[in-house]
Amino acid sequence: MKKPGKIDVIQLIQELDSMLISLLEELSPADWEARTISRDWNVKDISVHLLDGNLRTLSMLRDGYYGEKPEKVNSHSDLVSFLNGLNADWVRAAKRLSPRVIIDLLRLSGNEYFNFLASLAPDDKAGFPVAWAGENESKNWFHIAREYTEKWHHQQQIRLAIGSEKELLNEKWYLPYLDTSLRALPHHYKSVAGEENDLIKFSFNGETEKSWYLYYDGSWELLESATQATSCEVSIPDELAWRIFTRGIRQDEALANSEIKGKRELGLKFFDMLAVMA
Template sequence: MKKAEQIDVVALMSELDTLLFKLLEGLSADDWDKQTIAPKWKVKDVAVHLLDGNLRTLSMLRDDYYGEKPENINSYQDLIDFLNRLNADWVKATKRLSPKVIIDLIKSSGKEYCDFLATLNLNDKAEFSVAWAGENESKNWFHIAREYTEKWHHQQQIRLAVCDEQKLLDEKWYLPFLDTSVRALPHHYRNVKGAAKDLIKFTFIGKTEKSWFLYYDNGWALFASTNQEPNCEVKIRDNYAWKIFTKAINREEAIENSEIIGDIKLGEKIFDMIAVMA
């Protein structure tokens, strides 16, 4: 068995941003007002949320300035509620910004953001842990990979709204998103009872097939490959997987459009896994 390896997406970040710039520059006035798959956000709202991600990272991690700090955070849900309020406040405040101003700010802050990430040692402790993977402490490489998934899925929300979603499903862009998201699987399955040597195979089907494995030995562990035959395989198409992990599709629809071979109880748990702070 081969364990899942460290993810390095630092170089991809600026390229992903370039795709975003080109996308936003090509939008019409009507496109900016189109509804996205995020119920409360239109295309413009998602764009300014991406801007907020750049600015907050630079302020907190580069400049050590945290501004509004969370108080009375006693649970994961408390943290989610705090972040949701921050996001809503920002989206409301930026209603007055024009698309051109937003694009210019995303470009300038995006460059500074990517330049800052390149200064980080990937194996140092990150300022923020990846909570959705159950970590209380994370390395910078995982934090940056988590940030990649944020940028990826919000850009994809815009692309879906304007009928241009296929680009980010290319393996170059999509594989790092999946590779990061599946790191939540051991934590997500922590309360699923397994028998010794149980193996679940998760296969994502698109232009190519990509698979990861959960193996049970006094707890679940994630592997990138194995010669052992699984006693359950879950097959999910690419255009559904990202929606499952970002809370953009309901469980029933996700299961209906996927396939579970073998032990259904072992396989179906993935369909309520979320790999974002939501």
């Protein structure tokens, strides 16, 4: 049995940002208004949300300036509500920005954002924990990997809206996204009663093919490899996995296009997992 190790995506973040800029520069006016699977946001809204991510990271974690601070946040749902409010306010204000201005600001802030992340010591304590993975304290390498998943899935939402989603499903880009997101599995399964030595295999099939495992020995543990017999096997098309983790697909649709073998109740839990603050 092999446990997953650290994730190093710092250089990929810079490349991913460059891909986003190139993509946005080619969009038509109609493309900018195209609807996405992200709530009520169009392509332009998601683009400015990505800009907000750059600017807030620099303001809070680089400069120590937090601006609006949450009040009366006593639970995960309180925090999500606060973040949703910040996101909605920003997107509403950015309606007045032109696509050209958005691209220029993304390019400028993206360079500063990358330089800041690259300056962080990977094993030092991160400014914010990866809450969707159940952590109250995280290392910088996991924080940076979480940032990668944010940039990956929002760019993928844009690409899906304009019919250009295949590129980010390439293993180079998608495997780090999956590897990071699946760190949430033990936290997500904590309320699931397993039997001693239960082993669940999660296989992702398509352009990127890879399997991960959950092993039960009093609690659930994520593994990269395992040799013993499985209690349950879940097979998911790779193009659907990211949509499951971001509430971008209905559970019944995801289930209808996936397969569960063995203890079905163990596999079903996978389909309401989140790897975002939602």
